[in-house]
Amino acid sequence: MQLRLHNGLTRRTEDFVPANPERVTMYVCGPTVYNYVHIGNARPPVVFGLLARLLKRRYPNVVYARNITDIDDKINAAAKSAGVPIDAITTHFAAAYREDMAKLGADEPDIAPRATAHIGQIIVMCERLIASGHAYAAEGHVLFDVASFADYGRLSGRSTEDMIAGARVEVAPYKKNPADFVLWKPSTPDLPGWDSPWGRGRPGWHIECSAMAEAHLGETIDIHAGGNDLMFPHHENEIAQSTCAHGGKVFARYWLHNGMLTFDGRKMSKSLGNVLVLHELLEKHSPEVLRFLLLKAHYRQPLDWSDTTLQQARATLDGWYRVLLDLADVEVSAEERKVPAEVESALLDDLNTPQAFAVLARLADGARSAATSEAKHEAKAALLGGGGLLGLLQQDPNIWFGSGHAETDVVTKLRRERRAARSAKNFARADEIRKELAAMGVTIEDKPDGTDNVIVRERLVETIGTSSSVKSQLSATAQLSDKVDLSN
RNA sequence: GGCCUGGUGGCAGAGUGGUCAUGUAGCGGCCUGCAAAGCCGCGUACGCCGGUUCGAUUCCGACCCAGGCCUCCA
Numbered sequence: 096m097q098l099r100l101h102n103g104l105t106r107r108t109e110d111f112v113p114a115n116p117e118r119v120t121m122y123v124c125g126p127t128v129y130n131y132v133h134i135g136n137a138r139p140p141v142v143f144g145l146l147a148r149l150l151k152r153r154y155p156n157v158v159y160a161r162n163i164t165d166i167d168d169k170i171n172a173a174a175k176s177a178g179v180p181i182d183a184i185t186t187h188f189a190a191a192y193r194e195d196m197a198k199l200g201a202d203e204p205d206i207a208p209r210a211t212a213h214i215g216q217i218i219v220m221c222e223r224l225i226a227s228g229h230a231y232a233a234e235g236h237v238l239f240d241v242a243s244f245a246d247y248g249r250l251s252g253r254s255t256e257d258m259i260a261g262a263r264v265e266v267a268p269y270k271k272n273p274a275d276f277v278l279w280k281p282s283t284p285d286l287p288g289w290d291s292p293w294g295r296g297r298p299g300w301h302i303e304c305s306a307m308a309e310a311h312l313g314e315t316i317d318i319h320a321g322g323n324d325l326m327f328p329h330h331e332n333e334i335a336q337s338t339c340a341h342g343g344k345v346f347a348r349y350w351l352h353n354g355m356l357t358f359d360g361r362k363m364s365k366s367l368g369n370v371l372v373l374h375e376l377l378e379k380h381s382p383e384v385l386r387f388l389l390l391k392a393h394y395r396q397p398l399d400w401s402d403t404t405l406q407q408a409r410a411t412l413d414g415w416y417r418v419l420l421d422l423a424d425v426e427v428s429a430e431e432r433k434v435p436a437e438v439e440s441a442l443l444d445d446l447n448t449p450q451a452f453a454v455l456a457r458l459a460d461g462a463r464s465a466a467t468s469e470a471k472h473e474a475k476a477a478l479l480g481g482g483g484l485l486g487l488l489q490q491d492p493n494i495w496f497g498s499g500h501a502e503t504d505v506v507t508k509l510r511r512e513r514r515a516a517r518s519a520k521n522f523a524r525a526d527e528i529r530k531e532l533a534a535m536g537v538t539i540e541d542k543p544d545g546t547d548n549v550i551v552r553e554r555l556v557e558t559i560g561t562s563s564s565v566k567s568q569l570s571a572t573a574q575l576s577d578k579v580d581l582s583n
Numbered sequence: 584g585g586c587c588u589g590g591u592g593g594c595a596g597a598g599u600g601g602u603c604a605u606g607u608a609g610c611g612g613c614c615u616g617c618a619a620a621g622c623c624g625c626g627u628a629c630g631c632c633g634g635u636u637c638g639a640u641u642c643c644g645a646c647c648c649a650g651g652c653c654u655c656c657a
Contacts, residue, residue, distance in 0.1 A: 106587090123657095124657070125657090126657080127655090127656090132657085133657090135656095135657060136656090136657050137657080138657060139657050140657090167655095168655090169655075248586095251586075251587085251652075251653085252586055252587065253585075253586055253587095253652090253653075254585095254586095300655085321657060322656080322657030323587090323588085323651070323652080323657085324651070324652065324656055324657065325656080325657065326587090326651095326652070327586090327652060327653065328652095328653085328654090329656090352657095353657070354588085354589095354650095354651085355650085355651065355656095355657075356657085357650075360649080360650080361650080362650075362651065362656090363657095364655095364656055364657090365655080365656065366654095366655070366656065388595095391595070391596070391606085392595080392596060392597090393596085393597075395588085396588090396589080396596085396597095397588085397589080397650065397651080398595095398596095399594095399595075399596095401594090401595090403594060403595075403607090403608095404594080404595055404607095406607085406608095407594075407595060407606070407607045407608080408595090408606090408607090410606085410607055410608090411605095411606055411607070414606085414607095414620095417620070417621095421620090421621095441597095447597075447598095448597095449595095449596055449597045449598095449604090449605075449606090450597060450598080450604085450605085452596090452597090452605065452606070453596095453597070453604060453605040453606080454605090455605090456604095456605055456606065457605085463621070463622095464621095464622090517616085520616075522616055522617065525616090525617085526616095526617065526618080529617095529618075538619075539618090539619085540618080540619045540620060541615080541617090541618075541619075541620095542620090543615085548619090548620085550619090
């Protein structure tokens with residue numbers, strides 16, 4: 096089965112054919128680390144991490160890079176208002192990002208390059224662009240000359256004339272052309288900076304990705320991915336820089352863009368303020384529920400996030416874990432967890448995760464209805480194998496339902512007492528105990544054989560809300576300093 | 584204003600030129616000491632108007648609506 100991907104360059108779904116099957120390269124735009132990311136920011140690493148996983152099953156050597164942008168004016172602003180060096184901000188939030196992504200099961204990149212570790216490459220790239228006539232220096236800045244690149248605007252589907260005519264771009268006096276963008280800019284003494292042929296300065300926003308992709312993956316990469324809000328100007332500018340710095344070589348062969356998360360019907364974004372901070376969501380919800388929900392819609396579609404969708408995600412996973420709970424006695428070794436072909440083929444079709452979930456639902460049905468021990472074994476292996484590829488269903492069901500660690504002596508005692516009452520047909524007492532346990536958040540389900548399942552609901556309140564999220568973001572940042580400006 | 588997506592059953596969300604998505608919620612029944620779970624069944628889903636077609640939710644056109652980008656943004 097062929098892997099097919101929707102290529103943003105052609106706006107068509109195409110067969111994925113790597114330039115070199117011996118070394119497949121993928122670059123995903125990572126975060127600018129100046130605060131905690133919101134749940135929408137987690138969609139690319141989760142989705143494209145899954146793509147990396149698929150690629151690694153098919154190609155012997157896949158290099159997946161996900162960068163950290165650790166030099167940026169928002170970082171500078173955060174550091175300045177906190178009265179700390181930018182490192183204090185960037186190391187803290189880069190580490191938090193990495194930890195939170197790990198909790199979501201987002202595949203770790205093979206390389207996580209940082210912009211500040213590539214200043215040399217950035218300067219070299221600027222020099223090359225100037226030498227080849229695609230960039231020019233002016234008043235301590237280096238600017239990309241948009242008019243020098245005929246294909247500028249191809250990815251985002253806009254013409255250079257339109258952009259130049261559109262007067263919404265800030266026009267600095269030193270720009271030849273209003274659409275020209277900054278590769279390098281001067282730093283005042285109070286700002287971080289590096290010595291360069293154009294004086295002490297720092298890189299503009301887009302150049303770091305071009306430099307890091309070149310340094311680690313080469314001049315032409317197979318896949319470049321990120322949110323569709325980056326298509327313009329970020330990815331457009333990356334293409335311009337890299338293509339011109341590499342003598343016209345194709346920069347990225349396949350461009351993948353994920354759709355935005357919406358909340359209250361609008362794009363979740365920092366500027367709108369309707370964000371749910373991932374770091375906080377992870378405290379209130381099972382990471383697996385969050386991961387499931389991130390994969391619930393096809394990655395190119397918008398994905399609606401709400402209390403309702405969260406509860407529905409939880410309920411679906413409960414159902415699948417219940418199957419695993421009922422089959423807890425069926426031993427399945429790691430080697431026996433093969434990925435069912437239907438699950439993989441769904442994902443190979445441009446990462447059709449909703450289709451993969453439909454397959455998983457059928458596998459769960461099959462496991463529920465399996466009669467013989469052989470059939471049970473096979474069905475459980477398929478469910479765990481398919482879930483494994485999606486990064487789901489790998490927990491002990493007892494842990495999932497909470498009884499793995501929440502069963503106290505009191506609960507154990509009451510369960511024993513209840514079983515005795517039931518066998519003595521003292522149903523009044525049995526019901527009473529069930530009520531007592533329910534009040535403690537423990538649900539008892541009787542099984543036909545006289546035993547019971549116990550389900551503990553520790554996370555009783557699975558709700559969301561922006562106000563507390565914003566507050567938590569505030570206090571988290573405030574730990575770095577007591578005077579923080581969170582205006583962005 | 585320009586460019587680009589999308590409008591599917593209460594909710595979420597795939598897909599297809601002609602019996603089925605799937606999940607979740609609801610209703611009825613079976614099962615159960617009672618529940619829960621499970622099982623069975625149910626609800627005239629494809630924005631609107633035309634066109635093409637034997638047949639369109641699926642193709643084409645117009646319209647309406649929503650969202651995204653054009654400025655920092657995953």
